[in-house]
Amino acid sequence: AQSVTQPDIHITVSEGASLELRCNYSYGATPYLFWYVQSPGQGLQLLLKYFSGDTLVQGIKGFEAEFKRSQSSFNLRKPSVHWSDAAEYFCAVGGGDYKLSFGAGTTVTVRA
């Protein structure tokens, strides 16, 4: 069975600074990997996905993520954070059995 670990529960970053959120997965084959964002009281919005090919994936809102098979990681990055990026971020892994496994989430606070 697949699983995801997001080591950071909460990250605080200054507006305009860079952001990196960590995600480690466990899966025996090539995984499908996703990052979602959730604003308070809202559903989850897909930021980006990795299925195969180029290991650097571009997403919406200026986010990107890099798949590193050797490290079983899929870290999310943004070069310059905006106040509107304050939200909770979830990493997820899928393996072809109709289900996704989600990490516990990382809450991002943006300070002025």
Added chain:
Amino acid sequence: SQTIHQWPATLVQPVGSPLSLECTVEGTSNPNLYWYRQAAGRGLQLLFYSVGIGQISSEVPQNLSASRPQDRQFILSSKKLLLSDSGFYLCAWTPPGLAGYEQYFGPGTRLTVT
């Protein structure tokens, strides 16, 4: 384009009362459908998923049940709510046949059991 709806948006129910949450998807046929619960400060817990009408898989034994009476309708129910049923309930869908592909989420229902 596809749209997913959930209602109600918020619900306050007493312990022991019944529950019915509805999820409907528009703009696609035979989607895979999912119910998740998100408790305060926790991640997403998959409750049920369905790959077709009348086909329900339960992930966690509990006080809840799910049904899929129509192709694009997914209902979450309970006969008697518990305090522990409080949480944020999310419905999601994927296109048919794309196991493991990205899921698209609805806006959620906030349930408070008092």
